[in-house]
Amino acid sequence: MILPIGACNFEEAMQMGAETYHHLKGIIAEKYGSSGFNVGEDGGFAPNISSFTEGLNLVKEAIDRAGYDGRIKVALDVAATEFCIGKKYDLDFKTPNKSGQNFKTGEEMIEMYTQLCAEYPIVSIEQPFDKDDWEHTKLFSDLGLCQVVGDDLLMSNPKRIERAIQESTCDALLLKINQIGNVTEAIEVVKQAKDVNWGVVVSHRSGETEDSFIADLAVGLATGQFKAGAPCRGERLAKYNQLLRIEEELGSQAVYAGENWRS
Numbered sequence: 001m002i003l004p005i006g007a008c009n010f011e012e013a014m015q016m017g018a019e020t021y022h023h024l025k026g027i028i029a030e031k032y033g034s035s036g037f038n039v040g041e042d043g044g045f046a047p048n049i050s051s052f053t054e055g056l057n058l059v060k061e062a063i064d065r066a067g068y069d070g071r072i073k074v075a076l077d078v079a080a081t082e083f084c085i086g087k088k089y090d091l092d093f094k095t096p097n098k099s100g101q102n103f104k105t106g107e108e109m110i111e112m113y114t115q116l117c118a119e120y121p122i123v124s125i126e127q128p129f130d131k132d133d134w135e136h137t138k139l140f141s142d143l144g145l146c147q148v149v150g151d152d153l154l155m156s157n158p159k160r161i162e163r164a165i166q167e168s169t170c171d172a173l174l175l176k177i178n179q180i181g182n183v184t185e186a187i188e189v190v191k192q193a194k195d196v197n198w199g200v201v202v203s204h205r206s207g208e209t210e211d212s213f214i215a216d217l218a219v220g221l222a223t224g225q226f227k228a229g230a231p232c233r234g235e236r237l238a239k240y241n242q243l244l245r246i247e248e249e250l251g252s253q254a255v256y257a258g259e260n261w262r263s
């Protein structure tokens, strides 16, 4: 994921994101051929890469080619629960002939993230460990290398959020409104997170519709962070288009978080 934090307003952020996306498409076409730019569920390209760094290098090159080096930062959604087996992580889980042969321990995952944060402009990592791996999430979070976002760790659930606050397990909430259930409860968990100065990311889901309500929710709750996938596919663009409309309607009163995306 990319964060156009150097934009002056949301309209410019959208332009920066769309330009970078199209440069990425061009780079993928050069390196992997046209099948590489088939899009996945969230509108992102899905070329046949074999490592984290291969994917990150493509994104970094796209940001450079678009001329936004320094103005666009990078975030990862690792969704590590998907490839945690027992207490170890199978980074080759998508490659049938390699899967199950090369597991990383929680400590090795921390080393890997530390190195990635040193080499790439990564400012946020979502779900870096399994949903019940509180220990390694905290150990990584304590390093203070980037924002650590809890998705399935927290499940937008006030009890799990409270535990994470008490134990300093992470420092940002991924808010999926249909995970918690209703708007009142969503507002409460956002307050809970903001009271301890956590970041809050309003998030889309897989299998989205063209409902754009989460865009209004993010502005109304001033979360500063919003993820709705790539600028591609109607159900993703519906949310970004709503943010554009809101910014236009608010005029000079609109505030784009930009460099203050965490507060």
Ligand SMILES: C=C(OP(=O)(O)O)C(=O)O
Residues within 6 Å of the ligand: 042, 077, 151, 203, 204, 205, 206, 207
């Ligand atoms: C789409 C996402 O999650 P889910 O598949 O749980 O809806 C996400 O976290 O970006």
